[in-house]
Amino acid sequence: MIRLVAVALIAVFVWALLVRLVAVIRRGTIDWTGVTAFVGFVVLAVWLRHVTGIG
Numbered sequence: 001m002i003r004l005v006a007v008a009l010i011a012v013f014v015w016a017l018l019v020r021l022v023a024v025i026r027r028g029t030i031d032w033t034g035v036t037a038f039v040g041f042v043v044l045a046v047w048l049r050h051v052t053g054i055g
Contacts, residue, residue: 024030048054
């Protein structure tokens, strides 16, 4: 039962994020510097995980 509640809360959270993302994309007010920094951080983390095997 607790798993069902947790999955339902996560689903609602993801849905709210998607709705907000679509609204921001439609307005065209995207901070590309922040997006680029975030993507770069994720790529660096994945690359370091691949190279070092730590993480």
